[in-house]
Amino acid sequence: MNRTYAKVVIDGSPISKSNFKLYNTKGRAILPYNSGKYHDRYAIYEEQIAYLSRCQNPGIILSESLIAILKVYYKSSKRHPDTNNITKSIFDGIEKSGLIVNDAQIRRIIIEEFYDKDKPRFELELFGESQYSINYKIVEKDKCDPPLTYSPPPNRKNISRITSQNKIKTSCKKNNKSNSSLKCEVCGKIISTDNLISANNGKTIICKDCFNKLF
Template sequence: MIKLVIPGRPISKSNFKLHNVNGQAWMPAKGKYSKYLAYENMIAGYVNQQYQGEQIEENLITVMKLYFPNKKMGDLHNYPKSICDGLEKSGIIKNDKQLKPVMLFDFIDKENPRVEIELYPASEYAIEYNIVKK
């Protein structure tokens, strides 16, 4: 199992996309929208500090724990894309398609917003879950 921690408030990719007149989405490299690219690069940098192993080529069971400073978090499902893109950019994985399944959890931590990522090689681990009535 590999555990990675990315400090700071998670950033959603959907907040930074622009669309051209034909409706095609694109990510600008300059201006206020370049904040997303900086976040992606920041993730890659932190991953490279914490993991020096070989590039992983197999599928990975992925657990993402997002810690926000407050309840203003937007649509939770928009955050994994930026995190997955940062992981791919770091070189730890070949393609973010390898991250499956992905389990996503959100928490509030006013003092220490962050993203915690746990990667479990699918060849070594299996996933089980139970949903129980309260």
């Protein structure tokens, strides 16, 4: 019988792909992998998922439609990525491992969120639909638990490169800093505001030369 089941366990705090994007001069989202900076974390995380997925399931290739049960364990219930966004990061890595052929195979998925401050991780089980089915139901509790309430997300706007540069200029004026105080976070060279790429609302600054070399 062909294998129609696989399980992957990856230690470490799960991260979301959306938190590590930079934008090029045309506004296109890109993910660096060798800048030596914070934004490389996603590409490294994806490679870790791919490597360990294959190590934990040697010789297995799941090519049929699948049911996925994903359990995500965060360090804290207060600060963590949106669990719905985590699935993209995970399945990109799983697909890269060759364990599955295409993440479009995932036709049914259940995601559960837990907290483990000592051992954050995710656990993913994949079941082939030719051999497995899934049944679930919602039941009312006999005794209610205290509700876990959430606050609205902060308002986030997509800031263009020009807007980011204007914010940097304004910040420099407020702090009595000249343009010569701006340095590329990759090469360390002083750059002018018309020769930079910025991300994270102006917190990350890279010169255009280094930016072009990264991709």
